[in-house]
Amino acid sequence: xxxxxxxxxxxxxSEAASxxxxxxxxxxxxxxxFWYVQYPGQHLQLLLKYFSGDPxxxxxxxxxxxxxxxxxSFNLRKPSVQWSDTAEYFCAAFTGGxxxxxxxxxxxxxxxx
Amino acid sequence: DAGVTQSPTHLIKTRGQHxxxxxxxxxxxxxxxxYQQVLGxxxxxxxxxxxxxxxxxxxFPDRFSARQFPNYSSELNVNALLLGDSALYLCASSFDGQRxxxxxxxxxxxxxxx
Numbered sequence: 377x378x379x380x381x382x383x384x385x386x387x388x389x390s391e392a393a394s395x396x397x398x399x400x401x402x403x404x405x406x407x408x409x410f411w412y413v414q415y416p417g418q419h420l421q422l423l424l425k426y427f428s429g430d431p432x433x434x435x436x437x438x439x440x441x442x443x444x445x446x447x448x449s450f451n452l453r454k455p456s457v458q459w460s461d462t463a464e465y466f467c468a469a470f471t472g473g474x475x476x477x478x479x480x481x482x483x484x485x486x487x488x489x
Numbered sequence: 490d491a492g493v494t495q496s497p498t499h500l501i502k503t504r505g506q507h508x509x510x511x512x513x514x515x516x517x518x519x520x521x522x523x524y525q526q527v528l529g530x531x532x533x534x535x536x537x538x539x540x541x542x543x544x545x546x547x548x549f550p551d552r553f554s555a556r557q558f559p560n561y562s563s564e565l566n567v568n569a570l571l572l573g574d575s576a577l578y579l580c581a582s583s584f585d586g587q588r589x590x591x592x593x594x595x596x597x598x599x600x601x602x603x
């Protein structure tokens with residue numbers, strides 16, 4: 377079965393630290409990959425997406441992710457986090473037809489001042 | 490423009506009861522999807538509808554059902570509620586439910602079953 381896995385469930389960083397959140401997927405076909413963010417009390421928002429082309433994808437708020445096909449990975453990075461980045465981050469993939477999303481379990485990021 | 494709106498925002502029900510959750514998509518969007526987000530887990534796909542037709546169904550029991558109306562709004566129904574149905578139920582809309590149609594999520598309905 378198709379699946380998306382996130383390795384870190386809780387991450388605590390100080391402001392200005394660098395961030396990398398891991399995401400791996402298991403699916404043999406064409407995969408479209410996403411990172412979503414959920415700020416406290418708000419709806420899921422799209423950070424970035426990969427469909428094809430340049431495997432290094434840049435998203436909103438200074439986030440980027442790299443698609444490495446050989447490792448089935450799509451890790452999220454940010455060079456310098458801010459307190460306002462405190463949120464839950466979900467990796468997701470379209471697997472199969474239509475735009476049905478399979479989500480990872482999420483990573484709760486807390487950025488301390 | 491209004492985003493995806495869901496009602497109610499919070500709901501408390503008793504085991505065995507029935508619940509109906511509602512979703513209004515973004516204007517112009519014809520596809521609606523439903524997801525269940527249990528605490529500590531990522532959202533899980535329940536249903537997708539497009540033009541009032543079911544396009545996909547996740548691994549959920551028959552107690553879960555949904556429909557889409559001519560105005561593209563949608564209802565999710567859950568019968569014979571179990572404690573394990575306690576979750577945040579998310580609705581997402583997109584233009585046509587295809588891969589190049591971005592999904593826009595609502596704030597969700599928090600269902601607590603006691």
